[in-house]
Amino acid sequence: xxxxxxxxxxxxxxxxxxxxxxxxxxxxxxxxxxxxxxxxxxxxxxxxxxxxxxxxxxxxxxxxxxxxxxxxxxxxxxxxxxxxxxxxxxxxxxxxxxxxxxxxxxxx
Amino acid sequence: xxxxxxxxxxxxxxxxxxxxxxxxxxxxxxxxxxxxxxxxxxxxxxxxxxxxxxxxxxxxxxxxxxxxxxxxxxxxxxxxxxxxxxxxxxxxxxxxxxxxxxxxxxxxxxxxxxxxxxxxxxxxxxxxxxxxxxxxxxxxxxxxxxxxxxxxxxxxxxxxxxxxxxxxxxxxxxxxxxxxxxxxxxxxxxxxxxxxxxxxxxxxxxxxxxxxxxxxxxxxxxxxxxxxxxxxxxxxxxxxxxxxxxxxxxxxxxxxxxxxxxxxxxxxxxxxxxxxxxxxxxxxxxxxxxxxxxxxxxxxxxxxxxxxxxxxxxxxxxxxxxxxxxxxxxxxxxxxxxxxxxxxxxxxxxxxxxxxxxxxxxxxxxxxxxxxxxxxxxxxxxxxxxxxxxxxxxxxxxxxxxxxxxxxxxxxxxxxxxxxxxxxxxxxxxxxxxxxxxxxxxxxxxxxxxxxxxxxxxxxxxxxxxxxxxxxxxxxxxxxxxxxxxxxxxxxxxxxxxxxxxxxxxxxxxxxxxxxxxxxxxxxxxxxxxxxxxxxxxxxxxxxxxxxxxxxxxxxxxxxxxxxxxxxxxxxxxxxxxxxxxxxxxxxxxxxxxxxxxxxxxxxxxxxxxxxxxxxxxxxxxxxxxxxxxxxxxxxxxxxxxxxxxxxxxxxxxxxxxxxxxxxxxxxxxxxxxxxxxxxxxxxxxxxxxxxxxxxxxxxxxxxxxxxxxxxxxxxxxxxxxxxxxxxxxxxxxxxxxxxxxxxxxxxxxxxxxxxxxxxxxxxxxxxxxxxxxxxxxxxxxxxxxxxxxxxxxxxxxxxxxxxxxxxxxxxxxxxxxxxxxxxxxxxxxxxxxxxxxxxxxxxxxxxxxxxxxxxx
Numbered sequence: 001x002x003x004x005x006x007x008x009x010x011x012x013x014x015x016x017x018x019x020x021x022x023x024x025x026x027x028x029x030x031x032x033x034x035x036x037x038x039x040x041x042x043x044x045x046x047x048x049x050x051x052x053x054x055x056x057x058x059x060x061x062x063x064x065x066x067x068x069x070x071x072x073x074x075x076x077x078x079x080x081x082x083x084x085x086x087x088x089x090x091x092x093x094x095x096x097x098x099x100x101x102x103x104x105x106x107x108x
Numbered sequence: 109x110x111x112x113x114x115x116x117x118x119x120x121x122x123x124x125x126x127x128x129x130x131x132x133x134x135x136x137x138x139x140x141x142x143x144x145x146x147x148x149x150x151x152x153x154x155x156x157x158x159x160x161x162x163x164x165x166x167x168x169x170x171x172x173x174x175x176x177x178x179x180x181x182x183x184x185x186x187x188x189x190x191x192x193x194x195x196x197x198x199x200x201x202x203x204x205x206x207x208x209x210x211x212x213x214x215x216x217x218x219x220x221x222x223x224x225x226x227x228x229x230x231x232x233x234x235x236x237x238x239x240x241x242x243x244x245x246x247x248x249x250x251x252x253x254x255x256x257x258x259x260x261x262x263x264x265x266x267x268x269x270x271x272x273x274x275x276x277x278x279x280x281x282x283x284x285x286x287x288x289x290x291x292x293x294x295x296x297x298x299x300x301x302x303x304x305x306x307x308x309x310x311x312x313x314x315x316x317x318x319x320x321x322x323x324x325x326x327x328x329x330x331x332x333x334x335x336x337x338x339x340x341x342x343x344x345x346x347x348x349x350x351x352x353x354x355x356x357x358x359x360x361x362x363x364x365x366x367x368x369x370x371x372x373x374x375x376x377x378x379x380x381x382x383x384x385x386x387x388x389x390x391x392x393x394x395x396x397x398x399x400x401x402x403x404x405x406x407x408x409x410x411x412x413x414x415x416x417x418x419x420x421x422x423x424x425x426x427x428x429x430x431x432x433x434x435x436x437x438x439x440x441x442x443x444x445x446x447x448x449x450x451x452x453x454x455x456x457x458x459x460x461x462x463x464x465x466x467x468x469x470x471x472x473x474x475x476x477x478x479x480x481x482x483x484x485x486x487x488x489x490x491x492x493x494x495x496x497x498x499x500x501x502x503x504x505x506x507x508x509x510x511x512x513x514x515x516x517x518x519x520x521x522x523x524x525x526x527x528x529x530x531x532x533x534x535x536x537x538x539x540x541x542x543x544x545x546x547x548x549x550x551x552x553x554x555x556x557x558x559x560x561x562x563x564x565x566x567x568x569x570x571x572x573x574x575x576x577x578x579x580x581x582x583x584x585x586x587x588x589x590x591x592x593x594x595x596x597x598x599x600x601x602x603x604x605x606x607x608x609x610x611x612x613x614x615x616x617x618x619x620x621x622x623x624x625x626x627x628x629x630x631x632x633x634x635x636x637x638x639x640x641x642x643x644x645x646x647x648x649x650x651x652x653x654x655x656x657x658x659x660x661x662x663x664x665x666x667x668x669x670x671x672x673x674x675x676x677x678x679x680x681x682x683x684x685x686x687x688x689x690x691x692x693x694x695x696x697x698x699x700x701x702x703x704x705x706x707x708x709x710x711x712x713x714x715x716x717x718x719x720x721x722x723x724x725x726x727x728x729x730x731x732x733x734x735x736x737x738x739x740x741x742x743x744x745x746x747x748x749x750x751x752x753x754x755x756x757x758x759x760x761x762x763x764x765x766x767x768x769x770x771x772x773x774x775x776x777x778x779x780x781x782x783x784x785x786x787x788x789x790x791x792x793x794x795x796x797x798x799x800x801x802x803x804x805x806x807x808x809x810x811x812x813x814x815x816x817x818x819x820x821x822x823x824x825x826x827x828x829x830x831x832x833x834x835x836x837x838x839x840x841x842x843x844x845x846x847x848x849x850x851x852x853x854x855x856x857x858x859x860x861x862x863x864x865x866x867x868x869x870x871x872x873x874x875x876x877x878x879x880x881x882x883x884x885x886x887x888x889x890x891x892x893x894x895x896x897x898x899x900x901x902x903x904x905x906x907x908x909x910x911x912x913x914x915x916x917x918x919x920x921x922x923x924x925x926x927x928x929x930x931x932x933x934x935x936x937x938x939x940x941x942x943x944x945x946x947x948x949x950x951x952x953x954x955x956x957x958x959x960x961x962x963x964x965x
Binding site: 025026027030045046049050053056057058059068070072074075 | 111114129156
């Protein structure tokens with residue numbers, strides 16, 4: 001499986017987006033991103049957990065204990081109202097930057 | 109919930125959160141393992157968790173805890189160093205805590221009375237006059253009309269004889285609302301009650317002071333309800349005042365009586381009816397209504413004063429107004445004074461003292477910090493290895509600096525605690541030693557604690573920053589600048605302690621001068637008799653009759669040689685000044701109204717011109733110092749004082765007799781013949797042929813027989829002189845104590861640095877010795893590096909002392925602030941100490957076996 005470098009700032013955007021459809025635990029978040037990118041992107045644990053802690057700190061997500069599919073006690077992350085707002089902001093920002101890069105790639 | 113609160117919540121549950129994170133990560137790893145997908149290592153879990161925690165922005169806390177733990181371990185590991193550092197710093201901080209505690213008591217801390225902040229004190233101020241008291245009728249006038257004040261309080265003092273007791277009591281006559289308004293607690297019975305005791309028709313009542321009750325009445329509770337005889341008048345004791353009540357004045361009272369009854373006890377006193385601004389009045393305080401500013405009170409008083417002037421146009425001063433000052437602080441509790449000319453407030457009078465005390469405190473702190481700085485620096489060098497290791501395992505230089513600073517801060521906090529305790533103890537001892545008022549309780553309040561912490565942290569920065577930066581910067585190859593810094597630290601210690609030593613020397617010289625020098629007037633065989641006639645409304649011809657009769661009686665006593673009369677008895681607490689001016693600078697002139705015999709009897713020489721004749725008017729004598737000050741290089745006998753009809757011809761120049769300001773070499777005197785108006789305030793000075801020892805009692809008895817109403821205060825001038833010199837001596841002793849503490853600290857500091865230097869250069873010394881160097885050469889090689897910093901420190905110290913000692917000028921009894929003896933003695937003492945501090949450790953280095961030191965590492 002090729003390991004692809006993740007663009008800066010993309011991780012939190014993807015985490016937020018993935019959580020939009022409902023609460024997930026850490027491992028599930030990583031898995032979901034991995035699958036959704038057709039196994040192109042792989043979320044390193046070393047990046048995921050600090051990013052989640054940062055979101056907790058910023059109040060974008062809330063953590064609550066639940067039971068996993070494997071019947072283990074595990075922490076689920078749920079998007080907060082502030083998190084939704086942040087997702088919108090980050091998405092439009094991403095679109096803007098992405099558009100700008102595209103423009104360069106097309107025209108140059 | 110903001111980020112701040114989330115972070116706070118995180119910190120509170122940090123251990124739990126950390127465990128949760130670890131669990132979560134373990135689960136993640138388990139899942140990955142099961143899938144076999146992420147079969148690779150999960151990575152350093154601890155490092156990951158650390159990174160995750162970093163998201164909360166509180167890694168500093170972890171580091172801090174780590175640093176503090178490490179600092180504590182380090183302190184325990186070298187107890188000798190820790191103890192030396194702690195004691196040095198605690199001494200430096202303690203002295204400053206004591207100094208600040210004193211400042212706090214005198215200036216910042218309100219008196220322990222009810223709502224002290226809203227109390228104001230009134231002063232009368234006119235362009236050419238000042239008085240701290242108001243005529244009683246004026247007080248009454250303001251009191252009945254004021255809208256801005258909820259209450260006004262008045263106080264007057266007098267000396268009353270209690271039947272069967274020799275020494276007169278100090279009595280305070282107060283407005284009946286005084287105790288109630290100040291929330292004074294009664295120890296027994298009741299205090300004054302405004303609803304009855306303001307009424308002149310009620311029978312006289314008295315409240316006993318706690319001390320008097322203990323001393324005179326054997327703490328007998330049944331005294332309440334009993335009648336006592338004061339000045340032959342009856343008063344009923346209604347209660348005993350609590351010991352803790354401060355009142356609003358520094359000098360406490362033995363007994364308290366309603367002000368309205370004052371004329372009953374002080375027979376003939378015109379106090380309650382006298383409108384004149386030039387005679388004794390009452391001290392007045394007011395309580396501002398809630399929300400009313402001092403400026404509003406002042407504005408109202410201005411209006412009322414104008415109204416008052418219309419009713420009594422004759423009785424005021426030109427351009428008079430009432431000044432409103434804070435009333436609930438020790439600094440406003442000063443005694444009564446009045447003057448013509450500019451009047452410096454207590455605050456201005458205290459300013460040089462505070463400046464001096466804080467300068468001395470800071471100097472001690474500087475010495476302590478310099479000392480510690482060199483200790484830490486030396487240790488920093490010794491710890492080079494440890495720091496290198498830390499740096500090579502990845503500690504950034506910022507992290508290193510922070511760790512070293514944390515060590516300093518931990519040390520400083522420990523020393524602050526110790527210093528706080530020591531400083532409070534020191535201040536307590538000083539208070540007891542100087543017999544400060546009992547209610548001035550030294551307790552650390554938030555100001556003192558805040559100050560202590562501030563000084564402690566400042567000290568941590570001062571002594572910790574240099575070594576920390578040094579360690580953080582380059583570690584190796586910095587020895588040159590390290591040596592430079594150590595030299596600078598030695599210089600600082602030497603300079604600061606040198607200043608202290610010189611100042612102490614000057615004060616000691618001053619005290620010695622006070623004892624040995626001729627003060628310019630003969631005090632040894634004189635007894636002062638101050639009848640205080642004006643207080644009984646006795647003046648003019650009646651006063652003259654009293655004074656004549658008293659003179660006659662006293663001359664009849666065996667051993668009395670001569671008697672003279674003065675308005676301001678030498679070494680007394682009564683003074684009168686007029687404002688002098690020369691080249692735009694104003695200064696007070698002590699004014700004495702005397703009889704013609706005064707000069708001869710007091711042994712004050714008339715250097716030029718002549719003494720006035722009995723009854724002569726429009727003439728004055730001036731002291732030599734005044735002549736020199738006002739008319740340098742001119743003939744004083746051709747000069748006039750004042751202007752217009754009241755001007756005085758200078759007919760003589762006397763020797764300098766600073767009878768009211770012993771220690772102030774700038775004091776100048778003016779003598780005028782007494783006039784009819786002065787008779788009410790005249791005092792007698794009696795010269796005895798033999799010893800005055802035990803004669804004051806005879807004199808007091810004799811004058812008391814002259815009039816049953818008047819209670820003169822009688823004391824020998826020797827006593828008054830001894831009291832004053834004693835207090836100067838205490839100041840000098842305290843300063844010497846500080847000076848020697850500084851000297852010892854600096855001595856240890858130098859010795860420590862030199863012995864460190866010697867131990868670092870053991871190898872070099874060994875080689876030199878092995879090659880045949882003489883011990884003296886080696887010693888020179890070790891010591892010479894410190895000659896320059898010590899020398900520079902001495903020079904700077906002398907210069908600093910020369911600057912600071914100007915503040916002491918008025919306390920030195922004429923010893924010059926640049927007195928060569930004090931400087932030379934201090935510098936010599938210091939140089940000796942420094943030499944000993946260098947030679948001692950150097951000798952030790954020499955005695956080491958060269959071969960062994962060569963073999964070392």
